[in-house]
Amino acid sequence: MKRRLSVVMRRKVAIGKRLARVPRRCRAPLRGTRGPMTLRYAAWSFVSAMAGLLAISELTILLGHPLLIGSLGASAVLLFGATESPLAQPRNLVGGHVVSAVVAVVVVALLGSTPLSMALAVCTSIFLMNLTHTTHPPGGATALIGVQGAVGPSFVLLPVLTGALILLLVACFTNNVVYHRSYPRHWL
Template sequence: MKRRLSVLMRRNVAIRKRLARVHRRCRAPMRGTRPPMKLQYAAWSFLSAIAGLLAITEVTTLLGHPLLIGSLGASAVLLFGATESPLAQPRNLVGGHLLSAMVAVVVVALFGSTPLSMAFAVATSIFLMNVTHTTHPPGGATALIGVQGAAGPAFVLLPVLTGTLILLTVACFTNNVVYHRSYPRQWL
């Protein structure tokens, strides 16, 4: 009993020490260094994002099924505004969205659409994206959107996979048609 109490007291002290350091670890300079943003890069990001999202809406019209979900807008930021980011590469884009959509479908089937299941779906998506090296932040939004909407299995294909592949196709075109960009850096 004394031994157990001693272990608990040591853990308690260790936790207190870590908590006391939290505020110091959050310190950072008010402003960091940023490379200059060229106007042509920003303008091309603007035009590319319009092209990507309009392409999704055109395919929506052809299929008669809504394909545009909020997380694809977030993916557009990465694909057209941060093309060199590892999080914007095709493996992350497609893998992150697909994993998250599948998680959403499974979570809805098992637990329904509750605040706890929404949090669980996002957390599970983050875990699986980290483990599979497919981290794509908009994937968390895909999981949340899927659980909020009580998504069924079709959610994985329409809108998630279809919308993601349309964005990827547009990104491959718009990011390589100009001399100042190249996408992707790697496929897998």
């Protein structure tokens, strides 16, 4: 009993020390280092994102099925505004959205659409994206959107996979048609 109490006390002390370090570990310089941003890069991001999102909108009209969801707008930021980011690469884009969409479908089937199931879908998506090396921040939004909308299995294909693939095709074209960009850095 005494030994058990000692272990509990040591854990409390260790937790207390970690908590005391939090404010110190949050310290950072006011300004970080940034590479220069050119008007050309920013303008091409604008044009490319417009092309990608309009392509999805046009396919929506042709198919008569809504394909444009908020998380694809967030993906456009990465694909056209931060092309070199590891989180913007094809494996992450497609894998992150698909993993998160599948999680949303499973969570809705098992738990319905509640605040708890929404949180569970997002954190499960993060967990699985980390394990599969497909982390794509907009994937968390895909999971949330899916549970909020109480989606079924078709959500994975339309709009998620279709929308991600359209953005990928546009990104491969627009980011390589000009000399100052190159995409992707790697496929897998």
